[in-house]
Amino acid sequence: MRTFLAVVSFSLLTVGFFAAYSNYGIPQIEPAPPPEVEELDLAAMSMDEFVALGARLYQGRGTCTLCHTELGGRAPLLEEAAAVAAERIADERYQGEADDAAGYLYESMVAPSAYVVAGFGKSGTGDTVSPMPNMATGSVGLSEPEIRAIVAFLQDLGGFEVTVEIPTEAVEEAPEEAGEPRPPFATPEEAIAEFACGACHKLAGEEGELGPDLTSIGARRAKDDLRRAILQPNADIAEGFEPDLMPDDYGEQLYAVELEMLVDYLAGLKGP
Ligand code: HEC
Ligand code: HEC
Structure with missing residues (x-):
């Protein structure tokens, strides 16, 4: 009987502990608040x-x-x-x-x-x-x-x-980011603006001149090439342009969803 009670109370304790833990212990997933300016x-x-x-x-x-x-x-x-x-x-x-x-x-x-x-x-x-x-x-x-x-x-x-x-x-x-992962950008235009692709490319209304015009890139390049052009810019240099100019760390900065969103967007740019 003693053992039985011990087991029961242990079980109740365990159950109670997990119930409490799942209510209070596990951090609730809430969208990060917009950065305050x-x-x-x-x-x-x-x-x-x-x-x-x-x-x-x-x-x-x-x-x-x-x-x-x-x-x-x-x-x-x-x-x-x-x-x-x-x-x-x-x-x-x-x-x-x-x-x-x-x-x-x-x-x-x-x-x-x-x-x-x-x-x-x-x-x-x-x-x-x-x-x-x-x-x-x-x-x-x-x-x-x-x-x-x-x-x-x-x-x-x-x-x-x-x-x-x-x-x-x-x-x-904008305040320093306090180690919080940023929320992913919702649209390709937003990602292009944040990653400053337009400083070097003609793209999404920007007039960058150091890299190729991307307004009809989808007519020239397949999705795999576009993905590689972003992740490993020096693997294959666009004709008439210099290597080592496009940043090679976008792979570390972009979330996978953003990369795919950009690739899809670029693939859809077929020119006028
Ligand atoms: C500092 C300038 C610079 C920035 C910023 C930059 N690029 Fe580039 N990009 C270049 C240059 C120069 C080339 C051509 C050389 C090469 O192929 O690496 C290039 C090539 C490319 C190509 C291949 C074009 C072709 O004709 O094959 C794609 C696609 C591309 N960039 C997309 C992007 C995207 C998307 C961003 C932003 C996330 C970006 N670039 C940011 C300079 C830049
Ligand atoms: C897309 C590439 C690019 C970006 C981004 C860029 N620059 Fe430049 N910058 C250049 C180039 C190329 C030159 C040389 C041609 C010229 O004299 O304009 C230059 C020239 C300059 C010069 C003149 C240097 C001299 O010796 O006379 C200054 C100053 C300068 N940049 C400051 C800046 C500052 C500050 C920023 C950021 C707010 C910036 N640049 C962003 C490409 C860039």
């Missing part, structure tokens, strides 16, 4: 914080490091950008309106063709047209204070005193 109060920001904001934009949402990297060699490295600004402005090929380094760096982002670094122009234009998109428009769409923050970062990177003023209007910044 934080307002940064620039008036209260120190210059160091402003430079750090510029660094985050440079490496993140600004997409600058997609092209300005050691790897591809199709865009100049920017450690010296502040140092060479005076030389650029004095060059007879200079078409812009800047009269100091901060002005030159600002202009480089919003009117890239004002000065095209020799050897880096859009092919066939004799270095008169830059393949760099205007960073204030399109899917990146940096605001004026954000562009100024990047200028501050580039001046600091070059070892110069920062001469841009911290703007007084507030700037909005």
